[in-house]
Amino acid sequence: MAQQIKVFAPATVANLGSGFDLLGLAVYGAGDEIIVTENNLNKLFIEKITGDENKLPLEAIENTCTVAMQAMLDELKIKTGFNVAINKQMPLGSGMGSSAASAVGGVFALNELLNKPFTKTELIQFALEGEYIASKGYHADNIAPCMLGGITFISSTQPLKMHALPCPDNFYITLLHQPVQILTAEARKILPPHYTRDIVIKQNAAIASFVNGLHQNDFESISFGLRDFIAEPYRKNLIPHYSELKNIAMQTGAVGYNIYYSVPAVFAVSSEKETAEKIAHVWKNYFIEINCPCLCITSPINKEGVKIIS
Numbered sequence: 001m002a003q004q005i006k007v008f009a010p011a012t013v014a015n016l017g018s019g020f021d022l023l024g025l026a027v028y029g030a031g032d033e034i035i036v037t038e039n040n041l042n043k044l045f046i047e048k049i050t051g052d053e054n055k056l057p058l059e060a061i062e063n064t065c066t067v068a069m070q071a072m073l074d075e076l077k078i079k080t081g082f083n084v085a086i087n088k089q090m091p092l093g094s095g096m097g098s099s100a101a102s103a104v105g106g107v108f109a110l111n112e113l114l115n116k117p118f119t120k121t122e123l124i125q126f127a128l129e130g131e132y133i134a135s136k137g138y139h140a141d142n143i144a145p146c147m148l149g150g151i152t153f154i155s156s157t158q159p160l161k162m163h164a165l166p167c168p169d170n171f172y173i174t175l176l177h178q179p180v181q182i183l184t185a186e187a188r189k190i191l192p193p194h195y196t197r198d199i200v201i202k203q204n205a206a207i208a209s210f211v212n213g214l215h216q217n218d219f220e221s222i223s224f225g226l227r228d229f230i231a232e233p234y235r236k237n238l239i240p241h242y243s244e245l246k247n248i249a250m251q252t253g254a255v256g257y258n259i260y261y262s263v264p265a266v267f268a269v270s271s272e273k274e275t276a277e278k279i280a281h282v283w284k285n286y287f288i289e290i291n292c293p294c295l296c297i298t299s300p301i302n303k304e305g306v307k308i309i310s
C-alpha cells in the first residue's frame with residue numbers, strides 16, 4: 001500500500017508589532033490539514049484543495065505547498081512522486097499565515113515519508129521557497145513559528161539564523177479576521193523603501209523592549225514592544241474598523257494591539273485568558289451590530305508547531 005501521512009500546520013502571527021519580518025508565533029484554532037500520499041508517477045500532483053472557495057491554484061508549480069516539496073525533492077535528487085490534498089482551515093489572504101502553513105505542512109509531511117533526512121529547522125529553507133511564490137520575499141517570520149511552534153526571532157534569512165524566545169504561559173492572543181482579501185505581496189509594495197533615523201531608533205527600542213519583556217515576563221515591556229513604526233502606519237488604512245477595534249481592545253484591558261500579519265487581520269495580546277476572551281466577545285458584538293461577518297479566535301501560544309495527525 002502507498003505510504004501516506006496526514007499533518008496539521010498551524011496559523012501564525014507574523015511581525016508581532018515591532019518585529020517586522022523578524023518575529024512570529026504560532027497559534028491554535030486555525031491552520032492547514034495536509035495529506036501526502038506516495039504515487040508511482042514521479043511527479044507532484046495536487047489532488048484536491050478544500051476550504052479555499054476554489055481560489056488556490058491546483059498546478060503544482062504554483063502552489064506554495066508543492067513548490068516547497070519540489071525544492072526538497074530537488075535537493076535530495078529524488079524522483080518519487082506524491083499526491084497532495086490540502087484542507088484549508090483558515091481564510092485565504094487572511095493575514096493568518098495561510099501560504100506558509102501549506103509550505104510547512106508539505107515539506108514536513110514529505111520529510112516524514114522519506115524517513116526524516118532533515119531536521120525541522122533544516123526544512124525551513126525549503127518551506128521558504130514555497131512562501132516566496134506567495135509573498136515575493138524570503139521572510140521566515142511565519143514559516144519558522146509554524147514549523148517549530150512558540151515565538152521565533154529570525155536574525156538572518158541568508159544564511160538562515162533563528163532563535164526560540166521565551167513563551168510566557170499567560171500570553172494570550174485574540175485575533176480577528178474580516179472577509180477582506182489583501183495579499184502579502186500587495187501589502188509589501190505599499191511600504192516605503194527607506195525610513196528615517198528617528199523611525200529606525202523607535203523601532204529598535206520597541207523590538208528590544210518586546211524581547212526583554214518575554215525574558216522577564218514583563219508585560220509592560222511587551223506592551224511597549226507591540227508598537228510598530230514601519231508597517232502599521234501604512235497598512236492600517238487598508239483594514240476596515242482598524243482604530244475602533246484598537247480602542248475596544250485597549251479599553252477591555254489588552255496589553256497591545258496591531259496588525260496580525262501583513263493585513264487584513266488584527267490581533268490583541270492579553271496577559272490573562274479572561275481578558276483575551278472578553279476582547280473576542282466585544283469584537284464579535286461590534287461586528288454583529290454593524291451586520292458584518294468576522295472570524296475571531298482566542299489562543300495561547302502554540303508551542304508544538306506542525307505535527308502529525310495520522
Ligand code: HSE
Nearest residue numbers: 014021139142261262
Ligand atoms: N512579515 C511579512 C510582512 C508577513 O509583514 O509583510 C509575513 O512574512
